[in-house]
Amino acid sequence: MKILSIVGARPNFMKVAPLHRAFASREGLESKIIHTGQHYDARMSDVFFKQLELPEPDYFLGVGGGSHTQQTARTMLAFESVLQAEKPDAVLVVGDVNATLACALVAVKEHIPVVHVEAGLRSGDRRMPEEINRILTDSISDYLFVTEQAALDNLKAENVPDEKVFFVGNVMIDSLVHYREKARQLPLLSELGLEPESYVLMTMHRPANVDHVAGLRSILDLIKSTAAYRTVLFPIHPRTRNNMAQFGLQTELEAIPNLRLLEPQGYLEFLQLMENACLIITDSGGIQEETTCLKVPCLTFRDSTERPVTVELGTNFLLADLDPQTVHRHVVAILEGKMKTGTIPPLWDGQTAGRVAEILASSLQKK
Ligand code: UD1
Numbered sequence: 001m002k003i004l005s006i007v008g009a010r011p012n013f014m015k016v017a018p019l020h021r022a023f024a025s026r027e028g029l030e031s032k033i034i035h036t037g038q039h040y041d042a043r044m045s046d047v048f049f050k051q052l053e054l055p056e057p058d059y060f061l062g063v064g065g066g067s068h069t070q071q072t073a074r075t076m077l078a079f080e081s082v083l084q085a086e087k088p089d090a091v092l093v094v095g096d097v098n099a100t101l102a103c104a105l106v107a108v109k110e111h112i113p114v115v116h117v118e119a120g121l122r123s124g125d126r127r128m129p130e131e132i133n134r135i136l137t138d139s140i141s142d143y144l145f146v147t148e149q150a151a152l153d154n155l156k157a158e159n160v161p162d163e164k165v166f167f168v169g170n171v172m173i174d175s176l177v178h179y180r181e182k183a184r185q186l187p188l189l190s191e192l193g194l195e196p197e198s199y200v201l202m203t204m205h206r207p208a209n210v211d212h213v214a215g216l217r218s219i220l221d222l223i224k225s226t227a228a229y230r231t232v233l234f235p236i237h238p239r240t241r242n243n244m245a246q247f248g249l250q251t252e253l254e255a256i257p258n259l260r261l262l263e264p265q266g267y268l269e270f271l272q273l274m275e276n277a278c279l280i281i282t283d284s285g286g287i288q289e290e291t292t293c294l295k296v297p298c299l300t301f302r303d304s305t306e307r308p309v310t311v312e313l314g315t316n317f318l319l320a321d322l323d324p325q326t327v328h329r330h331v332v333a334i335l336e337g338k339m340k341t342g343t344i345p346p347l348w349d350g351q352t353a354g355r356v357a358e359i360l361a362s363s364l365q366k367k
Contacts, residue, residue: 001364002030002088003115007318008038008058008075010100011172011286014267015117016093018174018353020054026357032058035080036099038063038077041238044317047266052175068098068129075102080203083110089364090115093137094171096130096285099173103136108140113364117356120151121306127208130285134306143363145356147289148345168355169347172286173293176271177350183271191249192233192260194276199260200230200331201277205237209283213247215242220252225324226281227258233273236264279334288316292349295341297334299327308335317343 003023005016016033023031035057039045049056061078063071075098083091083106091107092115093100104114119138123131138144144160146152146172155165161365189196197312202223209215217239226232236244244250265273266309274280280291281300290313291298310316317329 001028001361002032002086003090003092003360004032004034004082004086006034006036006087006094006099006103008036008063008102009097010039010044010048010264011284012094012099013045013052014052014098014286014337015171015177016092016345017054017092018171019092019094019117019176019356022353022357023360026361029357029361032088034059034079034103035061036079036184036366037062037064038071038075038097038099039153041122041264043266044238045262047166051179051267054233058184061286063099071098072102076100076106076231079103079106079147080110083107083112087365088112089361090143090258090360092117094118096121096133096137097300098129098133104137113142113324113367114140115145115356115360116141117145118147120146120155120165121148122150122154123302125304129207143360145359147305148346150308152294166355166359167347168359169349169352170289170345171356172289173348174350174353175267176290176293179271180275183268183275186268186272188269189276190271194231194233196273196276197278198231199277200226200232200279202226202232202272202281203237203287204234204301205239206283206302207239210237210240210243213249216244216247216249220249220256221324222281222327223253223256225328227256229328229331230258230278230335232256232259233262233277234259235265235270235273238262281285281331288314291315292342294366295344299330299334309345313345 007016020031023029059082063074090113094117102198107114116137144165145168184278204219223232246255275294280298288300288310292310298316298320
């Protein structure tokens with residue numbers, strides 16, 4: 001039995017790594033990895049393969065950047081040839097990036113079962129490209145593996161038949177559990193001259209925040225007010241870096257006192273930085289889950305989250321307003337310890353990939 005697993009962008013690698021390991025360790029299950037090349041820089045892609053012990057991808061499609069349509073269409077064309085050559089028993093996609101939808105769409109048209117890991121999440125905000133990718137991918141998937149109760153509720157409300165849906169936990173947390181100890185051994189923190197819990201870690205890359213000058217200005221203000229209080233570490237995503245330069249804000253950014261601008265970090269390095277931060281400020285999806293698992297406070301700059309369990313049980317706090325004073329109030333409250341420590345959601349235990357492999361092995365065998 002052959003499963004093709006798709007990776008395209010940075011948040012996919014830590015999800016597919018444990019799945020590939022679980023598949024490869026089962027007799028009779030062949031696991032191949034297809035990298036669409038949506039992310040291609042060494043720091044956005046190669047380092048993750050190395051650190052997560054993923055083998056070289058069986059196919060690299062070299063799709064690269066561009067508009068959503070260009071990226072999606074190029075992925076579909078390139079993946080169609082792979083599918084026709086490989087004739088797998090299933091195509092597995094994770095998360096919500098453009099590669100997820102593009103490859104699911106090609107597979108369903110070739111009548112190959114589609115497996116979606118991290119299904120059912122909904123922000124309710126259709127202006128987010130990821131929300132469209134999630135809704136469409138789920139609607140054409142045959143196996144929907146979910147991370148939290150809200151996802152089960154969403155799929156039920158969308159009339160997805162129960163027999164397609166499996167509550168298995170969170171594969172990204174499998175990677176976190178697997179590599180946490182290794183990340184602790186890195187010399188990074190001492191190389192940066194930082195004490196644990198002495199800094200705020202920040203990431204920002206969502207188009208809604210960084211593709212226009214007002215959003216970038218708000219981010220500058222946010223950094224300034226936070227850095228007045230604590231050192232801010234900011235590993236900057238290529239989209240954000242490019243836009244800061246394009247809108248002429250690069251010099252102002254670089255001049256902020258107490259801000260340490262870093263290149264995008266590897267998986268292990270970022271894990272160490274997260275675990276030791278006193279607070280994380282982000283607009284990412286996955287970081288909301290990782291911080292919940294690490295019990296590190298997280299301020300998420302979004303109107304809505306598709307991962308509500310991180311707010312209900314975890315350490316995540318949503319903030320739609322980038323007004324520096326509002327932010328500052330929250331930052332101070334958190335740093336003074338006035339925020340809950342949270343609990344880890346059910347089945348986020350490091351064993352999720354094994355559950356997925358078990359279900360797929362027995363179910364695909366019967367077909
Ligand atoms: C994508 C995902 C987003 C995810 C994010 C994580 C979609 C719709 N979005 O957004 O959900 O949170 O990845 O990083 O799939 N670039 C480089 N080098 C790279 C990759 C990108 O320089 O290796 C630059 C390019 O100029 C590119 C831009 O960053 O155009 C944006 O990359 P893209 O893949 O289009 O979207 P992300 O913002 O990374």
